[in-house]
Amino acid sequence: MIVNKKTSQQLVNSATLESSFRDPSGFIFKGVDGFIYRQVNKIAAKDFDLLVKSGLYKNLVDNKLLVAHKNVNDYPLLGEAYKIIKPQQIPFISYPFEWSFSQLKDAALLTLNIQKTALSYNMALKDASAYNVQFIGGRPILIDTLSFERYQADKPWDAYRQYCQHFLASLLLMANVDLSMNQMSRIFIDGIPLELATKLLPTRVKVKPAVMMHITMHAKAQKAKAGSAKKVEAKLPKKNLLAIIDNLINVTAKLKKPVKASEWGDYYDRNNNYTEVSLKTKAELVNDFFEGLNVKTVIDIGGNNGYFSRYLNKSGIFTVCADIDPNAVEANYLLVKKHQESKMLPLLVDFTNPGGGLGWANKEREIITNRLQCDGVLALAIIHHLAISNNLPLEKIAKYLKDFGKYLVIEFVPKSDSQVKKLLATRKDIFNTYNETDFKKAFGLYYSLIKEQRIKDTERTLFLFKSR
Amino acid sequence: MLRNFAYLDPGTGSLILQAVIGAMLGIIVFFRSFFVKIFIKVKSIFVHKKSDSKQKD
Numbered sequence A: 001m002i003v004n005k006k007t008s009q010q011l012v013n014s015a016t017l018e019s020s021f022r023d024p025s026g027f028i029f030k031g032v033d034g035f036i037y038r039q040v041n042k043i044a045a046k047d048f049d050l051l052v053k054s055g056l057y058k059n060l061v062d063n064k065l066l067v068a069h070k071n072v073n074d075y076p077l078l079g080e081a082y083k084i085i086k087p088q089q090i091p092f093i094s095y096p097f098e099w100s101f102s103q104l105k106d107a108a109l110l111t112l113n114i115q116k117t118a119l120s121y122n123m124a125l126k127d128a129s130a131y132n133v134q135f136i137g138g139r140p141i142l143i144d145t146l147s148f149e150r151y152q153a154d155k156p157w158d159a160y161r162q163y164c165q166h167f168l169a170s171l172l173l174m175a176n177v178d179l180s181m182n183q184m185s186r187i188f189i190d191g192i193p194l195e196l197a198t199k200l201l202p203t204r205v206k207v208k209p210a211v212m213m214h215i216t217m218h219a220k221a222q223k224a225k226a227g228s229a230k231k232v233e234a235k236l237p238k239k240n241l242l243a244i245i246d247n248l249i250n251v252t253a254k255l256k257k258p259v260k261a262s263e264w265g266d267y268y269d270r271n272n273n274y275t276e277v278s279l280k281t282k283a284e285l286v287n288d289f290f291e292g293l294n295v296k297t298v299i300d301i302g303g304n305n306g307y308f309s310r311y312l313n314k315s316g317i318f319t320v321c322a323d324i325d326p327n328a329v330e331a332n333y334l335l336v337k338k339h340q341e342s343k344m345l346p347l348l349v350d351f352t353n354p355g356g357g358l359g360w361a362n363k364e365r366e367i368i369t370n371r372l373q374c375d376g377v378l379a380l381a382i383i384h385h386l387a388i389s390n391n392l393p394l395e396k397i398a399k400y401l402k403d404f405g406k407y408l409v410i411e412f413v414p415k416s417d418s419q420v421k422k423l424l425a426t427r428k429d430i431f432n433t434y435n436e437t438d439f440k441k442a443f444g445l446y447y448s449l450i451k452e453q454r455i456k457d458t459e460r461t462l463f464l465f466k467s468r
Numbered sequence B: 001m002l003r004n005f006a007y008l009d010p011g012t013g014s015l016i017l018q019a020v021i022g023a024m025l026g027i028i029v030f031f032r033s034f035f036v037k038i039f040i041k042v043k044s045i046f047v048h049k050k051s052d053s054k055q056k057d
Helices: A005-015 A042-053 A056-062 A101-120 A160-176 A179-186 A194-200 A209-225 A238-254 A276-290 A307-314 A326-338 A383-389 A394-402 A418-425 A436-444 B012-056
Strands: A026-030 A036-041 A069-072 A081-087 A123-125 A133-136 A139-142 A148-150 A297-301 A318-323 A344-348 A376-379 A407-412 A447-454 A461-467
Touching: A036 A042, A042 A056, A042 A081, A042 A123, A042 A148, A056 A101, A101 A123, A101 A133, A101 A139, A101 A160, A101 A179, A101 A238, A101 A326, A160 A179, A160 A194, A160 A209, A160 A238, A160 B012, A179 A326, A194 A209, A209 A238, A209 B012, A238 B012, A276 A307, A276 A407, A276 A461, A297 A307, A307 A318, A307 A344, A307 A376, A318 A326, A326 A344, A383 A394, A383 A407, A383 A418, A394 A407, A394 A436, A407 A436, A436 A447, A436 A461
Parallel strands: A297 A318, A297 A376, A318 A344, A376 A407
Antiparallel strands: A026 A036, A036 A081, A069 A081, A123 A148, A133 A139, A407 A461, A447 A461
C-alpha cells in the first residue's frame, strides 16, 4: 500500500487521533486500511532504538505488559518521521473512570512494574498516564511504545506526580471515601489534584506514612514550589528511586475495595423473579437469537456481573459487559481474572450519562459510541430503567442503541412485571406509551423486527432487531 | 543535560519531594537488608550448631 508522498502526508495529518498531541516523540494515526499506526519522530529515535536493542521491549512484550508492534514501510517517512510502526490493535478503548477498583489497581501495578523493569534495563517510563493502559484479553497492557527514555543517573522520576494523580489518589479515594470517586477523573483529565485528594481523604488515612509522603506532603511540596521559576536540580540515586517505586508498589498492592452491599452486585443471587432454571433458559434464548448472524462482538448494556455475557463468550462472541454498579463490574472483573477469561471486558458505564467527549475540543477522550461499537447489542432488563426511571422516550432509546451495533437483542419488561411495579410504586404513572405495541412502533422507526419470543414463565418478551 | 525530551512537567515540588523521601526510604531499605543479613548470619550459626550437636549424638 504505497501511496504518493503528498497524499500520504495529508492522510497522516487528517487521520491523526485527537488524543495524540502531548508527546512530541510521535503520534498515532488511522491508516488508509483503517488500522492504527504510530509515527516515531526523529527526536525519539535513540530512545525507541534503545527500547528494542536493550531487550526491554522483548521482555515486556513476552510478559504481555506492552503491546507488540511491527515496523511498516507502507508510508513514506516525511519531515520529522523516523519510523512508522503498526502496534497490536486494541479492539475497545476504555478510560479509567470506566474501570472497577481492581481494574484501576491492576493498571497502576502494571505501570509500576514496567517502570521497575525498565530501570533494570537502564531505561525509565517518562509518563504514567492511566490513559496509556488498556485491557486486552482480560489483562491490562501498556499501549504507548514511546513512553520509554534512557535512564539518566541520579534523575528523579518525571512521572511520579502523574502516577500519584492518575492512580494512587484515585485508588485511595475509592478505597476510603467512596467507590464512585473514580468518576472524578471525568473532570480532572490529568488525574486528581493532590491538594483536593488531601482535603477529601479522612484523617485516619492521611496519618499513614505512605499516604503522608505520596499525597499530603506531595501536595504541600507542589504548593510551596508553585510559581517558582527557579530550576531545581534534585538528585535521586537509583537505589533511592527503586526504594520509592517499591514503596509505591507496596502501598498500591495493599489497597482494598471497601466491602459494602450494593444495589446490583448480588442481583441474580437474591432476585426472586429468576430461578437458576429460568436464567439458563433466558441465556439460551439470547444465544439462539444471536446465532447465525455472524456476530463476533456484543455490548451487553446493564450486563451486571456478566452472567448473560458469559453464555455468549461460550459461543465465541467477545463481550463488552457494561454496568452502572461498581460492585457488579468489580465482581465481573474478578471472575475474568480468576478464570483468565479473554473474551470479556467489564466496564463501568452509566448509559444515561456516558463518559467521553472530554479534554481539548471535547475530542481528546472520545465518546463511548466511537469506542465501544460492536456487531450486536444486548439489552436485558434495562428498558424500564431507561424509560421509567430516567423518563426517556422509547424512540430516543432506540435511536441511541442503534449507534452501538447493527443487531439488537432487547427484552421488553411490561408494566405488569414486579420490577416495573416497584419503579412506579412511588411515582405518578405518566408513561402512557410504555407498552409492547408502542415499544415495537418506536423501535420500528430505526430497526426491522426479525424475531420475538415470550420468555418462559414471565410476562417479558425478547426481541431481535436489525438496524435499517 | 539532565532532561532530554521530557514532555511532562514533573513539577519542582515533586522532584524535591522525591529526593527527600527517596533518601528516607533508601535508609529504611538499607537498615532492613542490614538486619536481615545479620538475622540470616545468626540463624545460620544457630542452625549449624544445632546440626553439629545432632551429628555428635
